[in-house]
Amino acid sequence: MEFSLEQVLAWRMERQFLAAVAAESAVAVVGRLCGVQAQVASAAEHAVAVRLAAPATGAVEAALERRELIKVWAMRGTLHLLTVTDAASCLSLMADARTWEKGAWQRTFATTGQIDAIADAVREILPGRALTREQLAAEILQTTRDDSLGELLGSGWGTVLKPLAWQGLVCHGPTDGNRVTFTSPATWADGWTGLPAPDPAAARIIPAYLGAFGPATMEAFDQWLIRGASRRASLRRWFADLSRSGDITEVSVDGQAAFARTADLDDIAAAVPVPGTRLLPAFDQFVLGPGTRDERLIAPHRRALISRTGGWISPVVVDRGRIAGTWEPTGDGLTVSLFAEAEPVPHDSLAGEANRIAKITGGSATLRVATV
Structure with a gap:
């Protein structure tokens, strides 16, 4: 089955609660994204808040207090928020590598x-x-x-x-x-x-990953999980078993082979790119899921602006499913830096997102826009 990158990006926006349908709870966001990186607690709160029907911080803290989520070192050795069931499976796959x-x-x-x-x-x-x-x-x-x-x-x-x-x-x-x-x-x-055991854990986590960030390659999954350190034989067996069972299907995205959940094929095929701009926080899963080396998401000459020294992942501007720039909070608002090669981003859309961010953070919605 053949998909265009535009279809894939439109579908991902919907699946990641970044388009028309918002999430009702922090647990729903964390479960759908197969975890939220929480090395910086405020970034995790923000990543959840921008996906909620009623954006506000505190949802993560409340879910942790109710013990609906667990915070644990998991994917790539970084601190993550996970649902309890997903945590057990992710940790099983991490342990299987015996790094x-x-x-x-x-x-x-x-x-x-x-x-x-x-x-x-x-x-x-x-x-x-x-x-x-x-x-x-x-x-x-x-x-x-x-x-x-x-x-x-x-x-x-x-x-x-x-x-x-x-x-x-x-x-x-x-x-x-x-x-x-x-x-x-x-x-x-x-x-x-x-x-x-690792095999049933993989049978849960691989489809969960593809359900947010697919279609994706086996290598992309492994980089997301453990920076490519899984046992190769195990990795190939997990994907082969899921393919035989019909849970996942090999597809093509603009001529590049990848895997998707079989249950998602019709929805990806029907996905239509729609205008829409989002300002996503540092360490957002929209970036971390595919990884900053995904050149279809981030142009190689822009990677250093997003994947910075010390492991910092910059806040990004996403327009129509593509990363169109970065942004940062300032003392009196926020500054957006748009990539010169990106399609024009409507100022009204950026202003609307600035207002959303201000409601979440309690800061100013004053907006400055530059081109880099």
């Missing part, structure tokens, strides 16, 4: 023996409790009696805790003032039954 057992990872961070010792301690310490980083580190050291782990556990990025998260042992707990706490997923979420 912490690779020689380079061990030489840079910790040995498998050290990770195993920390994991055994966490299994004993954490269930039924929520501990700050300092409290958790102190109890791990007391349990393992290995002082060499102290520097590892003091890492501000929690590098050595990530393999524990991927094994379903650690997630973020309720905040303690301004301090992060950690708990067990089984403590956080009622009904947590641990991680499924």
Whole structure:
């Protein structure tokens, strides 16, 4: 089946709650997007808010307080908001790659023996409790009696805790003032039954990913999941099994092979590009799902403006499904920088989005537009 890129982008806008139909809850947004990156909490709140029928911040915090979502290190080793069921499946696929057992990872961070010792301690310490980083580190050291782990556990990025998260042992707990706490997923979420086996996990997550960011290649999925580190044999088997079962179908997008959910084929074929401009926040899934190396989404000479140093992903202007520029908040409004090669973006559309952003952030809707 052959699709145009215009059909695909129009369909993605609808699926990601960026067109006519808005979401009713933070859980609906997070579930549809197969997770929302939450390394920057305000960006996650904003990514959800711009997709809600009644845009406002606080929806993510409320969903976490009700424990309808879970916050955990997941895709690409970054902190994500996920539904509980999706979290278990995503973590299963992360764990299946066993990236912490690779020689380079061990030489840079910790040995498998050290990770195993920390994991055994966490299994004993954490269930039924929520501990700050300092409290958790102190109890791990007391349990393992290995002082060499102290520097590892003091890492501000929690590098050595990530393999524990991927094994379903650690997630973020309720905040303690301004301090992060950690708990067990089984403590956080009622009904947590641990991680499924990788094959059924893939049977859930691959279609979920394609349901927001498809049609997409196997490689694009792997980059989104774990920066291309999945076991190749496993990855090929997962896609082959889903193809045989009829859950996914190989298609062509402007001559390039990709996979789509079979259930979405008719909707993609019927998708019609419609005028519409959206201002999306930093680290938005519209960009992160396909990845910043997708040249059909981001021209190579513009990538450095969007994927910046330190892992920062810029807020973007999306016009008719295409990235047409970037934007940033200023002290008295926001500044939009449109790409010179993009089709003209109506000023009224940008002004409307500026008003939407102002309602979400409580800031000014004053708009400045430049061309780069």
